[in-house]
Amino acid sequence: xxxxxxxxxxxxxxxxxxxxxxxxxxxxxxxxxxxxxxxxxxxxxxxxxxxxxxxxxxxxxxxxxxxxxxxxxxxxxxxxxx
Amino acid sequence: xxxxxxxxxxxxxxxxxxxxxxxxxxxxxxxxxxxxxxxxxxxxxxxxxxxxxxxxxxxxxxxxxxxxxxxxxxxxxxxxxx
Numbered sequence: 001x002x003x004x005x006x007x008x009x010x011x012x013x014x015x016x017x018x019x020x021x022x023x024x025x026x027x028x029x030x031x032x033x034x035x036x037x038x039x040x041x042x043x044x045x046x047x048x049x050x051x052x053x054x055x056x057x058x059x060x061x062x063x064x065x066x067x068x069x070x071x072x073x074x075x076x077x078x079x080x081x082x
Numbered sequence: 083x084x085x086x087x088x089x090x091x092x093x094x095x096x097x098x099x100x101x102x103x104x105x106x107x108x109x110x111x112x113x114x115x116x117x118x119x120x121x122x123x124x125x126x127x128x129x130x131x132x133x134x135x136x137x138x139x140x141x142x143x144x145x146x147x148x149x150x151x152x153x154x155x156x157x158x159x160x161x162x163x164x
Contacts, residue, residue: 027120031162038109052134080113 001037002067007075010068013060022079034080040073083119084149089157092150095142104161116162122155 011020014032019025022033032040046052047061048069064072093102096114101107104115114122128134129143130151146154 024118024121027118028124029118030121031117035113036106036109036111039106039112042110 002070002072002074004071004074004078006067007071007073007078010064010072011075013063014072017056018076022076032076032079035076037073037077040076041069044069044072084152084154084156086153086156086160088149089153089155089160092146092154093157095145096154099138100158104158114158114161117158119155119159122158123151126151126154 008020011018015025017025017029018032022031022035024031043052044061044064047054047057048064050058090102093100097107099107099111100114104113104117106113125134126143126146129136129139130146132140
């Protein structure tokens with residue numbers, strides 16, 4: 001599983017749309033807070049591979065390593081446990 | 083916007099995986115409670131059109147009308163306001 005603290009640091013790149021707290025800042029971006037970790041990993045990997053396409057996310061996801069994906073998923077998942 | 087009550091009735095088909103309360107019953111299925119309505123409509127329509135693919139969701143979404151999509155999105159979105 002990923003590292004929540006490293007995920008939080010990386011999530012600054014996601015926060016404009018998804019919020020640093022995982023609550024969407026614009027209607028087309030989903031809330032991520034407390035989302036299942038497995039779903040978040042799959043979503044990011046599908047954007048990375050091109051299996052899933054979105055103008056913004058296809059671009060953002062390509063900058064992520066496997067560790068980044070694991071860490072971001074751990075971070076946003078963790079926000080549901082507050 | 084969709085009809086929450088009609089959405090709740092239709093959501094019995096979604097509940098085995100996503101919960102009637104929008105909280106995932108299995109790790110590969112995302113939580114839906116309180117998700118933005120716009121995102122939910124797009125997700126369902128992308129599964130309906132084949133733009134987005136998933137073994138379960140591609141099958142389930144094909145049974146939905148435009149009204150069903152609007153109602154389900156309204157219902158699962160509404161669960162975040164409890």
